[in-house]
Amino acid sequence: MVEVHDGLGVSLRLHNLLLVLAGRLDDSALSEAREMVARSRLDEAVELVAGALIAGRIPLSTAEQQELSTVLEQSRSDPELAMQLSIGESAYAHRFTGMNEPDRGIAGALDRTLKVLPDLRSVHAVWRNTPAGSVPGPLPQLVVLVAMGADGHPPAAAYRLDAAMRRAGISAVVEVSGPESPITAYHQAALDVAATVWNADSSVQRAAPAQPATAAAPTPPPPMAPPMATSAAAAPAMPPVTSGSSPASIPPPPPSPSDSSWADSVKAVGGANALMADAAQSPPTLRALAPVKDLPPPPKGEGSPKTPRHEAPKPQTAKVPPKPPEARSEAGKGERPDRRVSTAELSAAEGTQLRKALAEDPEKGRAMVANIQPHDIVELPALDLDDPQLSERDRQLLRELHEELAERERAESDKVGANGIDKSKPSWWDGYSGS
Amino acid sequence: MSAPVLDSELACHVLLLRLAGRLPDQTLWRFRDWLGEGALPTLARTMPRALLKHDIDLEQNEYQLLCDALLPHGADRHQVSSTLGIDEIDEDRYSFAMIAPDRGNAVDTVGVVVNAVMRGRPEVGDVRESWREASQPGRPAKRVLLVDAVAGMPRLTGELQRVLRALGDAEPSVEVLPSNIDLPVYHRAALESSRFVCAGSAPASGRLVSA
Numbered sequence: 318m319v320e321v322h323d324g325l326g327v328s329l330r331l332h333n334l335l336l337v338l339a340g341r342l343d344d345s346a347l348s349e350a351r352e353m354v355a356r357s358r359l360d361e362a363v364e365l366v367a368g369a370l371i372a373g374r375i376p377l378s379t380a381e382q383q384e385l386s387t388v389l390e391q392s393r394s395d396p397e398l399a400m401q402l403s404i405g406e407s408a409y410a411h412r413f414t415g416m417n418e419p420d421r422g423i424a425g426a427l428d429r430t431l432k433v434l435p436d437l438r439s440v441h442a443v444w445r446n447t448p449a450g451s452v453p454g455p456l457p458q459l460v461v462l463v464a465m466g467a468d469g470h471p472p473a474a475a476y477r478l479d480a481a482m483r484r485a486g487i488s489a490v491v492e493v494s495g496p497e498s499p500i501t502a503y504h505q506a507a508l509d510v511a512a513t514v515w516n517a518d519s520s521v522q523r524a525a526p527a528q529p530a531t532a533a534a535p536t537p538p539p540p541m542a543p544p545m546a547t548s549a550a551a552a553p554a555m556p557p558v559t560s561g562s563s564p565a566s567i568p569p570p571p572p573s574p575s576d577s578s579w580a581d582s583v584k585a586v587g588g589a590n591a592l593m594a595d596a597a598q599s600p601p602t603l604r605a606l607a608p609v610k611d612l613p614p615p616p617k618g619e620g621s622p623k624t625p626r627h628e629a630p631k632p633q634t635a636k637v638p639p640k641p642p643e644a645r646s647e648a649g650k651g652e653r654p655d656r657r658v659s660t661a662e663l664s665a666a667e668g669t670q671l672r673k674a675l676a677e678d679p680e681k682g683r684a685m686v687a688n689i690q691p692h693d694i695v696e697l698p699a700l701d702l703d704d705p706q707l708s709e710r711d712r713q714l715l716r717e718l719h720e721e722l723a724e725r726e727r728a729e730s731d732k733v734g735a736n737g738i739d740k741s742k743p744s745w746w747d748g749y750s751g752s
Numbered sequence: 753m754s755a756p757v758l759d760s761e762l763a764c765h766v767l768l769l770r771l772a773g774r775l776p777d778q779t780l781w782r783f784r785d786w787l788g789e790g791a792l793p794t795l796a797r798t799m800p801r802a803l804l805k806h807d808i809d810l811e812q813n814e815y816q817l818l819c820d821a822l823l824p825h826g827a828d829r830h831q832v833s834s835t836l837g838i839d840e841i842d843e844d845r846y847s848f849a850m851i852a853p854d855r856g857n858a859v860d861t862v863g864v865v866v867n868a869v870m871r872g873r874p875e876v877g878d879v880r881e882s883w884r885e886a887s888q889p890g891r892p893a894k895r896v897l898l899v900d901a902v903a904g905m906p907r908l909t910g911e912l913q914r915v916l917r918a919l920g921d922a923e924p925s926v927e928v929l930p931s932n933i934d935l936p937v938y939h940r941a942a943l944e945s946s947r948f949v950c951a952g953s954a955p956a957s958g959r960l961v962s963a
Contacts, residue, residue: 345917345922346782349778364797367794368782368786368794368798369782371786371791371794372785372786372794373789374789394797395797397797397826398794398797398798401794448918451789452785452913453917453918454918454922455917455919455920456918
């Protein structure tokens with residue numbers, strides 16, 4: 318049966334195949350193929366991949382060969398190429414290190430790209446100290462790991478991020494995962510020791526100023542830098558292949574027992590994030606590369622974003638869902654200091670005016686609050702309930718006012734995507750055909 | 753009198769020499785690597801289409817090389833036929849320099865390693881290098897390695913390409929020249945502005961001498 322495929326399905330499929338081949342194929346081939354995928358030159362991309370695998374005698378599993386054959390066919394290339402591939406077990410051991418500032422200059426190089434591309438979640442960087450593929454480039458190789466949400470398009474993001482890095486004079490291979498992308502031992506080992514470059518949840522704090530290209534490039538570590546993580550093998554991570562099916566149609570196998578802790582941690586923070594819940598229930602081969610994090614910005618002086626992490630990131634949800642009203646009331650005072658730092662900034666005069674209005678007429682005060690536009694909401698001043706001039710009624714009104722402002726801000730932030738994209742408005746992305 | 757028939761591998765090697773400066777470096781070094789690994793069936797399924805996509809027309813003798821090299825290995829005859837061009841090809845598109853203008857007196861690690869790898873090799877004659885000036889302003893000059901060889905040209909090309917890549921040249925230009933071919937304009941121009949790197953133990957053809 319002939320099935321009609323849109324370009325988007327094939328490109329995602331090929332993108333996922335490239336993720337599976339990371340660490341086995343040389344980095345140049347990966348980057349070039351990703352650019353071709355993004356530019357809809359799918360036939361050239363898959364032929365490059367097949368040719369490099371054949372000439373390099375890089376073994377694939379039978380499932381991977383079948384997947385490559387399908388992509389060759391769907392991209393109107395010669396599926397006979399897949400018959401020339403070597404079949405066998407691959408045992409590539411890679412070593413990664415997060416030492417020597419692999420993240421240096423990357424935030425600056427990607428500054429604009431991170432603002433424009435939709436639904437980016439996190440960026441990590443790590444040095445790889447081992448060669449990849451049959452025609453490797455110089456070592457160490459900088460590897461940048463990017464996680465995206467469901468609204469992003471990993472093939473396009475991979476190319477744009479790679480191009481931005483090259484413009485800044487940083488040579489890196491960029492691995493972009495979506496929620497249904499495969500994760501391999503290679504990516505997990507890299508992520509285990511990678512330094513955090515950027516995180517959507519704390520992007521304001523971490524946005525780095527653009528730096529000159531020469532100053533931005535990270536300095537490779539010395540050749541004998543101690544390895545911090547090792548991937549025992551680029552374990553075949555290809556999902557079960559159904560001929561002619563799209564990636565989305567591949568049914569995820571039931572979660573394995575080893576996934577439970579990951580899934581539990583997701584549930585523990587509310588379980589409302591469908592993306593992460595899906596990822597948690599998926600097998601390792603279908604998870605996103607980097608668990609989306611919602612860690613608060615680390616306190617100054619410790620755990621700075623440029624500090625290499627030496628343990629695997631703990632998966633958490635992208636956004637903590639709003640607590641039910643009773644939970645909020647139970648949280649009590651403990652929550653208020655956190656809330657006030659990210660609500661509205663009022664001048665002293667405005668505060669006095671508002672206070673007065675509230676005291677005189679609560680409805681009028683609420684109307685004033687309602688007139689505050691989303692872009693005006695920056696920071697809520699400290700809730701000074703100790704002011705001796707305030708009556709108990711004033712204090713109660715001020716508490717209500719802060720509650721309402723926080724509520725409004727939460728509603729606004731739910732409407733706005735991770736990179737400032739207003740989800741209520743159609744974007745260019747919606748019209749992307751991928752073909 | 754017609755040109756002698758070359759075996760597929762040598763025909764493909766010579767054709768890839770003639771495509772230097774015409775096919776993008778990114779594609780050319782990759783095809784040469786595949787040839788060095790004996791992947792002619794792979795080239796048969798990819799190279800004719802690449803020529804068509806990059807709008808590269810072949811002259812009659814080049815077209816014959818393509819036929820000799822790839823048709824026996826399963827190339828699409830329709831695609832191969834479409835590569836034969838009619839108009840003359842403008843080959844004189846690059847200028848070369850003996851020394852890279854932006855490198856000055858910098859330590860040349862590549863030269864040292866090439867010397868260590870090639871010196872005294874039985875199939876290698878002279879090894880020289882030239883710097884191809886960038887076609888676009890702001891881009892660095894590109895090193896072109898010119899090697900006189902008497903045997904195993906495709907494999908030697910692949911080997912040197914890997915050395916250069918490991919040393920940081922992502923798209924190496926390694927021209928391993930058999931002794932029995934007329935050099936294309938590109939290579940003659942490169943040789944005219946080249947400098948000696950080292951010599952193997954094969955008798956020098958005398959071609960790799962700068963003017």
